[in-house]
Every structure is written in C-alpha cells, then in structure tokens.
Amino acid sequence: MKTTTIDHKNDLNLIASCPAVAALGFFDGVHLGHQKVIQATKKLADKKGLKTAVISFFPHPKEIIGKTGERVHYLLPPAEKAKKFSRLGVDYFYLIRFTPEFARLEPKEFVWKYLVPLQIKHTVAGYDFTYGRKGKGSLDTMEEDSGYTITVTKIENVERNNEKISSTLIRNKIQLGLMEELPDYLGEFYETKGKMICTERKDELILDRYYMIPPVGCYDVAIGNGKGWFKGHVLVTAQKKIYWLGPSIPSAWSIFRVKVKWISRNMRFISETAEMQEKNLVSMQG
Numbered sequence: 001m002k003t004t005t006i007d008h009k010n011d012l013n014l015i016a017s018c019p020a021v022a023a024l025g026f027f028d029g030v031h032l033g034h035q036k037v038i039q040a041t042k043k044l045a046d047k048k049g050l051k052t053a054v055i056s057f058f059p060h061p062k063e064i065i066g067k068t069g070e071r072v073h074y075l076l077p078p079a080e081k082a083k084k085f086s087r088l089g090v091d092y093f094y095l096i097r098f099t100p101e102f103a104r105l106e107p108k109e110f111v112w113k114y115l116v117p118l119q120i121k122h123t124v125a126g127y128d129f130t131y132g133r134k135g136k137g138s139l140d141t142m143e144e145d146s147g148y149t150i151t152v153t154k155i156e157n158v159e160r161n162n163e164k165i166s167s168t169l170i171r172n173k174i175q176l177g178l179m180e181e182l183p184d185y186l187g188e189f190y191e192t193k194g195k196m197i198c199t200e201r202k203d204e205l206i207l208d209r210y211y212m213i214p215p216v217g218c219y220d221v222a223i224g225n226g227k228g229w230f231k232g233h234v235l236v237t238a239q240k241k242i243y244w245l246g247p248s249i250p251s252a253w254s255i256f257r258v259k260v261k262w263i264s265r266n267m268r269f270i271s272e273t274a275e276m277q278e279k280n281l282v283s284m285q286g
Contacts, residue, residue, distance in 0.1 A: 001086040006114070007097040015118065020053040020092060021045035022115070024125040026167070027056050029075035030084040031186050033126065033158040033165040038088045040155055041124040050121060053092040054085050055114070057102075065103050073171050077210035080193070094118060107137025108145045115150060124153045160184045177214045180264035189222075189261040196223070196244065198254045203244040205234060205260065213240050218266040224259035225249055233266060 004015050023041040027034045038054065045052040060072040076084075078095055085093050096102065096114065105113065110132050115123070123142060131137040137145060139152045157164045165185045173181055174190065182190045194207035207213065216238050222229045223244070233245040 001082070001090050001093055003082050003093040003095065005095045005097065007099070008101060015094075017092065018051045019119040019121050020051040021048060021122040021124065022053040022055050022094075022118070022120045023090075024055050024123050024129055024131070026060060027054070027081055027085075028060070028167040029170055029186060030081055030088075031165050031167065031170060032160070035088065035187065036158050037124055037126060037155045038085065038090065040153060042089045044122060044124065044153065048122065051091040052089060053094060053118070053120065054090050055094045055096065055118070055120075056081070057096050057098040059098055061098055061103065064098055064100055073175075073212050074210040075167060075170060075174075075190075075212060077208060104133055107132030107141060110137065111142065111145045111150070116146065120150060122151045122153065124155060127154050127156055171212065174212045174214050177217055177219075177265045179214060179219060179262040182262070189263055192260045192262070194258060194260065196225075196249070196251075196256055196258045198251070203246075205242040205244055205258070207242070207260075213242065214262065214265070218245070218268075220263040220266050222261040222263060223249060224261070225251060225256060229261075231263075234260075 002017070006015065021041050021044045023038050025034065025037065027038075030038075038052075041054075042052045056078075058078050060074070062072050082093050082095075123139070125139055127139075129139060131142075139154045142150060142152050157166075159165065161184060163169055170182060170185050170190075173179075173185075179190060190212075192207050192211040194205055194211075197204045197206065214236055216236055219234050219236065220231070221234050222231050224230075230247065230249050232247055235243045235245055237243070
C-alpha cells in the first residue's frame with residue numbers, strides 16, 4: 001500500500017497514480033463499522049477493475065474548528081491506521097492535513113481540488129459522512145458537486161449489543177474502563193504501542209502519542225515484545241502513569257518496545273489500587 005500525505009502545496013495530478021474507488025472518513029480505531037465501509041470499497045473497486053483507496057484527514061476536525069482548546073482523544077495514530085488499511089487490501093492511503101484553510105473549502109471546491117485530481121471515480125462512506133465548510137456537503141450532494149463524474153455508495157451503520165458502533169462509543173467505553181467490551185466493536189482487543197522502562201524499583205509503560213489510557217485501576221493485559229506475548233497486570237494511576245505489575249518479561253535491555261493488548265479491568269484489585277501510592281509498587285510486583 002502506498003501512503004501519501006497531502007496538503008495545499010502538493011500537486012495532486014502528480015500524486016494520483018490510478019483511477020480508484022475511495023472510502024472517505026476519519027476512521028479512528030478502524031472499528032467494525034469502518035471495516036464494513038472499506039470492505040465495500042474494495043469489492044466495488046475489484047468489480048470495476050479499479051484500485052482501492054482510503055482518503056482520510058489529520059488532525060481531527062474538532063481540533064481545528066471545534067471549541068477553543070478542545071482535546072481529541074485519539075484511538076490510533078495515523079501510522080497504525082495505515083497498517084490496518086493495508087491488511088484490508090487498500091492500495092492507496094491519502095492522508096489530508098486538516099487545516100483552517102482546508103476547513104473553509106466549499107463542498108464543490110473539496111471535490112474538484114481533491115477527489116477529481118486524485119482520479120476518484122466512486123466514493124464509499126458512512127451514511128453520516130459530510131464534507132466542505134460547515135459540513136454542508138454529503139453523499140447526497142457529491143454526484144452533483146462532481147458534475148456527475150463521481151458516483152457514490154452510502155453504507156448504513158453497524159450495530160452491536162443494540163448500540164451503533166462509532167469511535168465516540170469506543171472512546172466512552174475506554175474512559176469507563178470497559179476494555180473487555182471493545183472486541184465487540186473493534187473486532188479485536190484494543191492494542192497500544194510504546195516502550196517499557198525497567199528499573200530496580202518499577203517497570204513503567206510509556207505509550208506512544210495518539211492512544212487512549214483507561215481510568216485508574218488494575219487491568220489484565222498481554223504484552224508483546226517481538227518474541228512472544230506475556231499475560232499479566234498493569235496499574236493505571238491517577239496521573240495516567242502505567243506500571244507493569246508482572247510477571248517479569250525476559251529482555252536483555254532495560255528499555256524496549258512493546259505492544260499492549262488491553263483485555264479487561266481486574267475488579268479484584270480496583271479498590272486496592274485506586275488508593276495505592278506509587279512508592280508501594282515494588283512490593284506488588286511479581
């Protein structure tokens with residue numbers, strides 16, 4: 001899969017490689033609803049003999065046009081989204097920098113400045129996808145905005161447990177510590193990446209940017225170090241620090257990269273760990 005970051009300085013006619021069917025959206029978390037959109041995109045592209053593309057944006061529009069100082073809690077960094085797109089069979093990933101200038105584009109301007117030069121022949125998106133200034137454009141207007149050079153497919157929402165799957169729903173569940181529920185919406189456990197720093201006193205996990213951390217408590221997790229997966233527990237403190245409580249992970253290094261699969265909140269330890277001070281961690285490590 002080829003990934004291209006686009007801003008107003010790019011010559012889109014040079015960027016575009018082949019005519020394509022494109023999935024449109026922010027796709028934070030690449031949850032089951034997003035996967036349905038991308039799978040439909042690939043199926044249509046194969047049927048039409050075209051390439052499969054994803055067009056997304058970064059940062060989140062709320063950071064640019066939302067309330068002043070509004071913070072967005074991201075589920076995945078763009079690079080990890082790209083890896084998931086590749087596994088779903090996407091050929092091209094176009095990541096547009098969402099800037100104040102981009103936010104001011106009228107719907108028709110977005111279509112003619114981005115979609116047409118990128119040789120997008122058909123678009124696929126969720127039923128509530130909007131584009132252009134103040135979200136005035138939608139899939140219902142895109143064909144007309146493109147001069148009927150682009151056709152569209154609207155994908156209805158996906159539900160699990162009588163809830164519409166959305167990135168917002170998943171963020172809310174993480175904020176509540178409901179990690180064991182996430183596979184119903186993501187199709188797998190929530191996975192983060194970062195580094196483990198091991199000292200004589202404690203083993204601390206520091207996550208990369210653009211991941212969420214659940215609330216205070218003890219969690220069952222699986223840690224991957226490239227050589228295998230190790231099940232154990234982590235403690236999340238009120239300061240959003242994450243400590244590995246064991247068992248020990250064999251490594252020749254005191255600092256090493258890890259993946260963390262968040263399995264469930266461990267209710268047996270919540271009342272105890274919520275009041276625990278960091279200075280007591282040594283006695284709890286096993």
